[in-house]
Each structure stands twice: as structure tokens, then as C-alpha cells.
Amino acid sequence: MAAARVHSTTSFLLLSLFLVLITFSSFAQGYNRLRPKDCKPRCTYRCSATSHKKPCMFFCQKCCATCLCVPPGTYGNKQTCPCYNNWKTQEGRPKCP
Incomplete structure (x- = not known):
């Protein structure tokens, strides 16, 4: 027993x-797996510290819609979202803010 x-x-x-x-x-x-409706608030915070808010919001939302991820904070931390981090422009620069 x-x-x-x-x-x-x-x-x-x-x-x-x-x-x-x-x-x-x-x-x-x-934190990283978002629904499309979660993109705008996350991008609003992500872009809050930049002086280029309109382009930042445009690209952040585009990246978020594709990757369903936005790195934490207002700058850096892109390693937490590989898709967001690895998406590049034709010139080879980062596409996502």
C-alpha cells in the first residue's frame, strides 16, 4: 500500500x-506570438521614442502582420523575433524598426 x-x-x-x-x-x-489586432498597440509603444513615428508605425505594422511578433521595448531586442529581425530591404538594411 x-x-x-x-x-x-x-x-x-x-x-x-x-x-x-x-x-x-x-x-x-x-509575448511574441500576436494576433493581427495586437499589432497596432505594440507598434505604438515600439515607435513611441522615435521622431519618425509615421514611417516607424507603417513598417512596424507591416512587419507585425507578417511575423506576428514585435520585439519588446522601444529599440533593439530584435533577437526575440527572428522573422522581424531577419527581414531586410533590397539594399540589405533591416526592414523592421
Whole structure:
């Protein structure tokens, strides 16, 4: 009877750990996986520190609609969104702000 109790406790702990890992994984990716309607508010914040708001918003929203991702912050952090980071212009410069 004690062995059955240890087995059920171990199973419960493993299941709990598995659920925590799934939740954390979803949360970690959750910032970057957006729906198209989430693009405008994220881009508004992303472009808030630039003096070129109109072009920044245009390209940010275009990139977000394609990649469904906007890096956190107002500058940098592009490594968190590979699609956003790797999209280049014909001249080879970054397309996304």
C-alpha cells in the first residue's frame, strides 16, 4: 500500500511539473506570438521614442502582420523575433524598426 502511495505521489509531482513547464513555455512565447489586432498597440509603444513615428508605425505594422511578433521595448531586442529581425530591404538594411 505504501508503494502505491509513493507511485501516485510521484506521478502527481511529474504531472504538475509537466504542466508548469507547458505553462512557462506558452508564457515565454506569448509575448511574441500576436494576433493581427495586437499589432497596432505594440507598434505604438515600439515607435513611441522615435521622431519618425509615421514611417516607424507603417513598417512596424507591416512587419507585425507578417511575423506576428514585435520585439519588446522601444529599440533593439530584435533577437526575440527572428522573422522581424531577419527581414531586410533590397539594399540589405533591416526592414523592421
